[in-house]
Amino acid sequence: MRDVAVIGIGCTKFGEKWESSFRDIFVEAGALALEDAQLSGEKIDAMYVGNMSAGRFIGQEHIGALIADYAGMATRHIPSTRVEAACASGGLAFRQAVIAVASGMEDIVIAAGVEKMTDVGSDESTDTLTGAADREWEGFMGATFPGLYAMIAQDYMHKYHMTREQLAQVAVKNHYNGARNPIAQFQSEITLDTVLKSTMVAEPLRLFDCSPVTDGAAAVIVAPLERAREFTDTPIKVLASAQASDTIALHDRRDISTLDATVAAGQRAFKKAHLSQKDIDMVEVHDCFTIAEICAIEDLGFCKKGEAGKFTADGETALGGKIPVNTSGGLKACGHPVGATGIKQVCEIVQQLRGTAGKRQVDGAKIGMTHNVGGTGATVAVHILGRV
Amino acid sequence: MSVARFWRHLPQRYNMVGTKCETCGRHFFPPRTFCPDCRRAGKIVEHKFVGSGTVVTYTVIHTAAEQYSMLTPYVLAIVKLDEGPQITTQIVMDPAKVKIGMKVKSVFRKIATDGESGIIHYGTKFVPVE
Ligand SMILES: [Zn+2]
Numbered sequence: 001m002r003d004v005a006v007i008g009i010g011c012t013k014f015g016e017k018w019e020s021s022f023r024d025i026f027v028e029a030g031a032l033a034l035e036d037a038q039l040s041g042e043k044i045d046a047m048y049v050g051n052m053s054a055g056r057f058i059g060q061e062h063i064g065a066l067i068a069d070y071a072g073m074a075t076r077h078i079p080s081t082r083v084e085a086a087c088a089s090g091g092l093a094f095r096q097a098v099i100a101v102a103s104g105m106e107d108i109v110i111a112a113g114v115e116k117m118t119d120v121g122s123d124e125s126t127d128t129l130t131g132a133a134d135r136e137w138e139g140f141m142g143a144t145f146p147g148l149y150a151m152i153a154q155d156y157m158h159k160y161h162m163t164r165e166q167l168a169q170v171a172v173k174n175h176y177n178g179a180r181n182p183i184a185q186f187q188s189e190i191t192l193d194t195v196l197k198s199t200m201v202a203e204p205l206r207l208f209d210c211s212p213v214t215d216g217a218a219a220v221i222v223a224p225l226e227r228a229r230e231f232t233d234t235p236i237k238v239l240a241s242a243q244a245s246d247t248i249a250l251h252d253r254r255d256i257s258t259l260d261a262t263v264a265a266g267q268r269a270f271k272k273a274h275l276s277q278k279d280i281d282m283v284e285v286h287d288c289f290t291i292a293e294i295c296a297i298e299d300l301g302f303c304k305k306g307e308a309g310k311f312t313a314d315g316e317t318a319l320g321g322k323i324p325v326n327t328s329g330g331l332k333a334c335g336h337p338v339g340a341t342g343i344k345q346v347c348e349i350v351q352q353l354r355g356t357a358g359k360r361q362v363d364g365a366k367i368g369m370t371h372n373v374g375g376t377g378a379t380v381a382v383h384i385l386g387r388v
Numbered sequence: 389m390s391v392a393r394f395w396r397h398l399p400q401r402y403n404m405v406g407t408k409c410e411t412c413g414r415h416f417f418p419p420r421t422f423c424p425d426c427r428r429a430g431k432i433v434e435h436k437f438v439g440s441g442t443v444v445t446y447t448v449i450h451t452a453a454e455q456y457s458m459l460t461p462y463v464l465a466i467v468k469l470d471e472g473p474q475i476t477t478q479i480v481m482d483p484a485k486v487k488i489g490m491k492v493k494s495v496f497r498k499i500a501t502d503g504e505s506g507i508i509h510y511g512t513k514f515v516p517v518e
Contacts, residue, residue, distance in 0.1 A: 123454040130453065136397070137418045138476045140499065140509075142449065142456045147464050148476075150447035158445070158488050202464075203448040203483075251466045251474040256445050 001102045003225035005235035006385065008037025009347040014216035014335035015185040022058050022116040023070045029217035029340075030071050030112060037221045037231045041072055044221075045106040047080040048096040050089035050113035051339035056128040058119050067112065086132035087288060089113060090218070090342025091372030091381030095241045097222050098383075107224060113343035114217035125213050129338070132375040134249040146210055146289065148250050148376050150202035153291035156257035157204065162294070162309030164204060168195035169313045170290040171208050171332055177319065178329025180359040181348075185214055185335030195290075209290040214335030218343035220350070225388070234354045239275070239367070240384040242268035250376045259377035262299035269369070269382040270301075277301045280384070281365040282352055283323060284345035286373035287330040293317075296371055297325060300382070319360060327352060327360045342372035342381060353387045394509055401511040404494060406473070408435035415471040439494030440517070441469040448483040455500040467492055467514055478513045491517040 010032025012025050020028075026049075034041060049067050054060045068080035083093040090113030097111035117125055130139040133148055156162060172192055178184035195208040221231075228235030244264035247253055254260055270276055283300065287293035294308040302323050303311040311317065317325035328334045328348035331341060349368035351357045357365075367386040373379070397418075399405040406417030410431040414423065417437055423430030446465035449456070456462070463479040463486045478499075479492055492514040499511040 127453050134476075139453075141476045141511075142452065142459070142462060142464055142478050142499070143476050144449060144451070144453055146451070147447050147449050150449075151445045151464070151466055154447055154488070155445035200450045202450060205447075249476065251444075251476045256466065 002104060004098050004101045004222050004238045005225040005228035005388070006220050006238065006346065006350050007223045007228050007231040007235055008033045008039060008221035009219070009350050010034070010036055011183055011218040011344055011347045012216050013183045014214050014337060016118045017215040018118065020215065022054065022060065022114065023066070025116065025215060025217040026067055026112060026114040027070055029114070029219040030110065033110065033219035033221050039108070039221065039231055042076065043108050044073060044078060044110055045108050046078055046100055047073070047110045047112065048093040049080065049082050050091070050093035050342055051082055052084060052086050052089050052115060053128050053131065054116070056120070056124070058116055085379040086374035087286070087336070087338045088342060088372045088374030088379040088381050089339040090344070091370065091383070092243065092342070092379070094220065094343060094346055094383065095243055095381055098238050098241045101222050101224055107227070109222050110219055111222065111343060112217065112219040113340035115337035115339040116215050117213045117337060118215050122213070138249055138251070144202060146205050147202040149289040149291055150205045151250065152257050152295065152376070153204055156291060156294065159257065160306035160309070164196065165192055166309030166313045167204070167209070167290050167294065168192050170287065170293045171195045173312065173318050174287060174326050174330040174332040177327050177360055178333025181329050181334055184329040184333050185212060186329070186333045205289055205291070211288045211331035211336035214337040216335060216337035216340045216344070218340045218347050220343055220346050235388055236350045236353050236385050237388045238383065239386045240269040240272035242266070242272065242382045244268070244380050246378050248375065248378045253377070257295060258305070259295055259299050259373065259380065261377050261380040262296060262371065262373065265380040265382040266300040266371070269384050273384045275367065275384065279367050280323065280369050281367055282327055282349070282362045283325055283369040283371065284328060284330070284348050285325055285371040286341070287326055287332050288336060288373070290332070292373065293325065293330065300369070300371060319362065324362050327357065327362060342370070345370035345372060346383065346385070349385050353385060391507060402496065404437040404439050404512055406435050406437055407432050415473050417469060417473045417475055435471070438470055439512070441467040441492055441514070443479070443486065443488055443490045443492060444468050444474060445488060446479070446486050448486070455502065465514070480513050480515050493517050
């Protein structure tokens, strides 16, 4: 297997983009990534596109071909493949691109992610997202996505006695970071009170515990490490790519508040990279809800089970803390265009490793990690990236 | 949900008919036709669940999908059935009184209505055991 490097990144601003279509945003992200790699589209050998549900959100399937067409690659007939794993679609698209290059099958590959969520009403988007869980035996019983994560939170708080304030601190921290990220959907800091007084969605989770509905696209370009310096002075090496599965329904899990697929993917990634938690300078985790970040930092091994609430409240996951988590603002503040999120996480870590993350820069960042979850933990992708 | 898609699961949804693997004794609800533990050595037979269990975790849903919005606030829970499997279900009760570890039993109730003049879906919910 060949070593693989990221040579270009591009990301649209995230938010409610009424003025832009699905096609507009993925073309914008792809163009930004090509420009970043100082590459022309003719050099691209293949594309992988993470997208959860264009079929429901804009009534369009066959996204691989559509994107190749509008990115100007249809006449060259390159292979373009859509990858779907609910909210982990982007992470899996990145992994497919890495595998394609590592195997020697392709040389220069784009991994993109895109979701246009605001062309439908909130009832339709809520129902579409429920399809990431078990439609027959969770959704039909009246479960919503926030409802499932709320049951994780209730189980967690019952077992480990985390306070409501500690949980809210995740959102406060992520908004602080989002306010320092030009592409973030929310650019304002919030207080504990903002979270604790927001509308109740599913007890104990309130509106400010939940990631928003977002439009956005992101793209990264990967190449063999040995050729990376043809395109960039700061190639970022992919040190590990790992993926794991678990039961589709939350109720079938071994433990409700542990994502075993996160544990498995994390362990595989650390083993592959010959690294441990103390080597990681910052991590982008899948905080679709505040409780999801709490579980993620424990399940990835950055603190002990049951201690993430205190760890967060003590500032250990903030910029300047022991392990900065979600410097981009995370899904909570940067926004969560589901198929694009896994690619945006890679863009953020690459910026940190290049030292171009501006006001949210982690000093001396050398190694970073991404963690992307589908559903309530039925699919997880973990990547470790490093400076060379 | 379409009529055929719902009708296909009537015995499960109305009467809690699931399955059991005779090789290892593990029960499945919702039913599985393939035992993940025994794989091809598994022997799957029908099993009617007693319909009693314990609340593992819960939430109170305040913002629901459209078909369920007339029920809010409602208790959604994961219940561990006495035979072993865990299911997601609603518990018909005062939301202020729900607790982890509470004993519950199944009842037959309306689950959802598809649109204003659409079909009404019935199925199993749970109530606290007095
Ligand atoms: Zn068996």
